[in-house]
Amino acid sequence: MSESRPITVGVDGMGGDDGPGVIVEGALLALRELSQETRVALIGDQRTLEAEVRRLDPSGSAGSRLLIEHAAESVGMGEDAATATRRKKDSSLAIGTRLIKEGRLDALFSAGNTGAMVAASLLNVGRIPGVLRPALATRIPAETPSGSCVILDVGATADCKPAYLAQFAVMGDIYARSALGVANPRIGLLNIGEEPSKGNELAREAHALLARAPIQFVGNVEGRDFFRGQADVVVTDGFTGNVVLKFLESVLGWTGRLLKDEVRTSLIARLGALMLLPSLSNLRRRLDYAEVGGAPLLGVAGACIVGHGRSSPRAVKNGLKAGASFVAQNINEQIQAALGKEMAEHVG
Amino acid sequence: MSESRPITVGVDGMGGDDGPGVIVEGALLALRELSQETRVALIGDQRTLEAEVRRLDPSGSAGSRLLIEHAAESVGMGEDAATATRRKKDSSLAIGTRLIKEGRLDALFSAGNTGAMVAASLLNVGRIPGVLRPALATRIPAETPSGSCVILDVGATADCKPAYLAQFAVMGDIYARSALGVANPRIGLLNIGEEPSKGNELAREAHALLARAPIQFVGNVEGRDFFRGQADVVVTDGFTGNVVLKFLESVLGWTGRLLKDEVRTSLIARLGALMLLPSLSNLRRRLDYAEVGGAPLLGVAGACIVGHGRSSPRAVKNGLKAGASFVAQNINEQIQAALGKEMAEHVG
Structure with a gap:
């Protein structure tokens, strides 16, 4: 069953109004509630994120279930989505969505710039075949x-x-x-x-x-x-x-x-x-x-979940859980089956 | 000054969720607050409206300031606006808007079918020149x-x-x-x-x-x-x-x-x-x-005010006052001056 498959849920460590501390706190909360096989990957500036992890989890209880993927850039809340997506190839959003595409991440949650998350998902993950x-x-x-x-x-x-x-x-x-x-x-x-x-x-x-x-x-x-x-x-x-x-x-x-x-x-x-x-x-x-814990971007070929800029640690936790559940429930496979079928009917 | 010009404000006697009684009650309230030169015309089934006036104003205090214009038909709240406007040439809305066009009414308020009021106003009153x-x-x-x-x-x-x-x-x-x-x-x-x-x-x-x-x-x-x-x-x-x-x-x-x-x-x-x-x-x-007492339909060449279907007598009163005030403040003359000027600039 897909529910027991070990999965990795990523989170944009630089997104949100309240800085990386809130994101890391949410990630630590999520690890306590997600299955033991599930890992969480923080994506963002390595040193900043490492410092937050040391501060918030001094005993290192998260262990190998908490990963950090370095991203040299980040997209600000007020930045133009199209421009940021075009120019910042090493932003946490660009790297997160590329990791989804490569199959190294199973889901991505961001409480950052919604437009930039949508643009990066479309560019790097792409649409499910048949989705307009x-x-x-x-x-x-x-x-x-x-x-x-x-x-x-x-x-x-x-x-x-x-x-x-x-x-x-x-x-x-x-x-x-x-x-x-x-x-x-x-x-x-x-x-x-x-x-x-x-x-x-x-x-x-x-x-x-x-x-x-x-x-x-x-x-x-x-x-x-x-x-x-x-x-x-x-x-x-x-x-x-x-x-x-x-x-x-x-x-x-x-x-x-x-x-x-x-x-x-x-x-x-x-x-x-x-x-x-x-x-x-x-x-x-x-x-x-x-x-609620985040809005899934339906129609892209990956589990991309958008959260509110004002997300609290609990909202981040719920966003990560929403990502894991989106994967476990095979939502995208169902969408592909339904819209692929619809396409086939139109063509045939 | 236009404020002292004697005006007649009409009201769709058949419009609204709660029947003509509420409309007549609102009209009587309005007469108490409007200037002595202002008259109110009830438009709808004459016998129904006369009975309501007798019931609600047994002493006949409204006198000649309250008129009744007979309309043989009325448009229901759920009726399709386009069809009703095409077919019911003798509805209270059709007659009210024609009276506006003929200059026999200065303003019209209806708590009835909004779409039908908009359609009748466009058909019978028409747009201010230059308004798209x-x-x-x-x-x-x-x-x-x-x-x-x-x-x-x-x-x-x-x-x-x-x-x-x-x-x-x-x-x-x-x-x-x-x-x-x-x-x-x-x-x-x-x-x-x-x-x-x-x-x-x-x-x-x-x-x-x-x-x-x-x-x-x-x-x-x-x-x-x-x-x-x-x-x-x-x-x-x-x-x-x-x-x-x-x-x-x-x-x-x-x-x-x-x-x-x-x-x-x-x-x-x-x-x-x-x-x-x-x-x-x-x-x-x-x-x-x-x-609030009603929403004016801006851009038509008359004071046509739309009220909520659930209008209370007080809402009807305020709708009639809004109509009188719309006329007194020369809103349409100002719109014509502004948009006519704009048109002239575009053309010239």
């Missing part, structure tokens, strides 16, 4: 039976054609089966009305393709249906998906600030807010990126 | 100096070209000056990254046009910047804008339900929630559609 464009898939809390829904694409492919969305639906179906543990996911198309005739040209044409795809298509879902659990998977283009995801990220903070304004004027309300604090922080945790 | 496509503009709470930001388009034009967005920016600038009371609104482009090179093709090309437009362009704003007050006006296509608006509408209910889950497990938290209730309902009111 990749899609980033992430989970958001929703009132589905699993408590989550998968939304894709959230930012890999900003300009989409209907056929891309049809493939996103098939890839999202496969990913949701393992990520949400749902046997037959309900797939919805993000649109601005319920009827098939509604929406922009892209959505209308994608609707027709999704209706014929080998998935359980439940039709259009609107912005307000996200949380109502009408679909386990919501398909959209990378522009709309990214806007929605960032909107969602900011909404909790915003409602919190508005509520704080209201509360300020009343002593009773302030006391009430104090008594609610534990519930509020539970809620915050449920909505936290760290719980 | 109309845009629905609405206000959402944000941490700007005015406490709100205007977002457009939220659903009139699902498929946009860069030039449409450039015009939306100019129209949004004019509308925000009066709606937010901001002297020189900061205009942002909704996008998925800060740099001009980011986004889909539409956003990248629109960025270049906005940078040259006669507005205070502050560049790209991301989904998370909505609430941070980085822009007074956020420009986007009608597909993305509608998704975001519906998402926003559902978010409060969703966080409330999640919080209720959390609170259930603790007596202290439940007590705290009870003490917070007044603040929570204040907050709900601040986010309520009713406060």
Whole structure:
């Protein structure tokens, strides 16, 4: 079984808003929870990473399960993805994705520059045969039976054609089966009305393709249906998906600030807010990126997982575990089988 | 001054989820707050509307300031907008928009089918010369100096070209000056990254046009910047804008339900929630559609205001007041001057 095959999960040691210490801490946490056969490779500046390992694991408990792959360069959070990918051939992202291609790494997690991770994955790992464009898939809390829904694409492919969305639906179906543990996911198309005739040209044409795809298509879902659990998977283009995801990220903070304004004027309300604090922080945790642990870049021929720039050590740990699980569940083999078959049908 | 000119504001008496009673109640509320020269015309089934007026204004206090224009048909909330507009020539929306065109009505508010209102306005009222496509503009709470930001388009034009967005920016600038009371609104482009090179093709090309437009362009704003007050006006296509608006509408209910889950497990938290209730309902009111009172359809040659299907009497009242204020502030004359001038420059 693939689950017991010894695998190596890599992590971009230089990516993320909070520096290599957070990444190394997350890697050490992951080693405690991953199977004994699984190794973690830190990719980045050797001396920096070695120093962090000595500081965070002074007893050397990680032993030979923690590797370091030196990378002379790194891509900053604000750098232009295309330029960085073209120029920095020795960045941690370039080296990590090349190690995937060479089969020396089984998965790669980065909390760094998302655009650069997507570009490096496409350049160095390449697409699964038959896949037109990749899609980033992430989970958001929703009132589905699993408590989550998968939304894709959230930012890999900003300009989409209907056929891309049809493939996103098939890839999202496969990913949701393992990520949400749902046997037959309900797939919805993000649109601005319920009827098939509604929406922009892209959505209308994608609707027709999704209706014929080998998935359980439940039709259009609107912005307000996200949380109502009408679909386990919501398909959209990378522009709309990214806007929605960032909107969602900011909404909790915003409602919190508005509520704080209201509360300020009343002593009773302030006391009430104090008594609610534990519930509020539970809620915050449920909505936290760290719980999810990263968005897989579906459609590339390797397990490439993107994390939030603000990833905590726990988020890094969960991202590494997501990578290991992505490999163990043979997601890419399933995608290749499904889209290869679809291609064969189109050709034949 | 235009403010003292006697005007007539019409309302679609048959539109909205809750029936004509709510509309008539809102119209009566509006008459109390509008100037004595302003009249309100109810458009819809005469007998139904007369019965509601008798029920809600038994003393006949509204007198000659409340008119009824009979419409033999009405457009249902779920009806296809194009079909309804083509077939129902005597719907309240068709008659209301024709009355605008004939100059017998100065403004029209409808809480009914948004798509049908847009279609009827385009067909019967037509666009302001020089305007390529109309845009629905609405206000959402944000941490700007005015406490709100205007977002457009939220659903009139699902498929946009860069030039449409450039015009939306100019129209949004004019509308925000009066709606937010901001002297020189900061205009942002909704996008998925800060740099001009980011986004889909539409956003990248629109960025270049906005940078040259006669507005205070502050560049790209991301989904998370909505609430941070980085822009007074956020420009986007009608597909993305509608998704975001519906998402926003559902978010409060969703966080409330999640919080209720959390609170259930603790007596202290439940007590705290009870003490917070007044603040929570204040907050709900601040986010309520009713406060805003309708979204003007910018770019059509009349004051056509769209309300939420769930409009309360107060929302209808505010929608009618928004229509009167739109006329009084000469928004359309300003749009025509700005876009006519722009056209002349392009031609000349």
